[in-house]
Amino acid sequence: MRWVALLVTVALVSACATPQRVALPGEELWSGRLAMTVQGNPPQSFSAGFDLRGSPDAGELQLTSPLGTSLATVVWRPGSAEMRQGGQVTRRGSLDELTAELSGTPVPVAALFGWLRGQAGDVPGWQADLARQPEGRITARRFAPQPPAELRVVVQP
Numbered sequence: 001m002r003w004v005a006l007l008v009t010v011a012l013v014s015a016c017a018t019p020q021r022v023a024l025p026g027e028e029l030w031s032g033r034l035a036m037t038v039q040g041n042p043p044q045s046f047s048a049g050f051d052l053r054g055s056p057d058a059g060e061l062q063l064t065s066p067l068g069t070s071l072a073t074v075v076w077r078p079g080s081a082e083m084r085q086g087g088q089v090t091r092r093g094s095l096d097e098l099t100a101e102l103s104g105t106p107v108p109v110a111a112l113f114g115w116l117r118g119q120a121g122d123v124p125g126w127q128a129d130l131a132r133q134p135e136g137r138i139t140a141r142r143f144a145p146q147p148p149a150e151l152r153v154v155v156q157p
Contacts, residue, residue, distance in 0.1 A: 029053045030116050032136065032155040036107065040147040056110035074098065074109075107151065108140070115140065116155065 035047035048071055049064040058077040065071055072085040074095075081098040082091040092098040099107040111128070114121040118133045125144040132138070136155035142148060 027054050027059075028113060028116075030155050032153060034154075035152045036149065038147055038149045052109075052112065052116075056113050059109075059113075061109060076109075111140075112138075112153070116153075 030050075030052045032050060033047065034050050035045065037043065037045045049066065049068070051060075051062040051064075053060050059075075061074040063071040063073070072083050074081065074083045076082075076095040076098075080091065080093060081095040082089055083098060083102065090098065090102070092101065095109055096106040099109060108123045108126055111121050111123045111126070115128050115130060115133070115138050118130055120128055120130060123140075126140050126142050128138065128140040130138060136157065138151075138153040138155075140151045140153075142150070
């Protein structure tokens with residue numbers, strides 16, 4: 001009976017483990033946690049685990065719950081972006097258009113690639129604090145348009 005319980009436990013733990021993702025040639029890959037707060041009326045906040053791969057032109061962002069359950073997958077390429085969430089698919093003409101509709105503000109996902117590399121870049125209305133980027137921590141604040149927003153990213157080694 002103990003062996004059965006042990007095998008069931010091992011099987012459950014293995015099923016919850018996520019496989020190590022490997023970057024394909026020519027693409028970048030980051031994993032970690034992100035949180036976004038929008039100081040609207042009412043204030044909104046969102047946090048999730050993430051896997052980001054690709055480039056600002058074409059890529060994929062997977063968002064997961066703390067337990068590893070898939071929350072959404074966002075895929076983009078020139079001229080289109082889509083989010084798959086459960087059985088629903090939302091398509092828009094650009095990544096900015098899609099993120100604005102979903103979060104109430106355009107999220108600078110394309111700029112995030114530069115920020116993760118330690119490059120400040122110029123994103124209208126946003127200011128990135130890269131002081132802790134070598135430690136895998138990035139904070140970016142949006143001051144325009146209103147309402148203010150904050151994006152915090154922690155990259156896993």
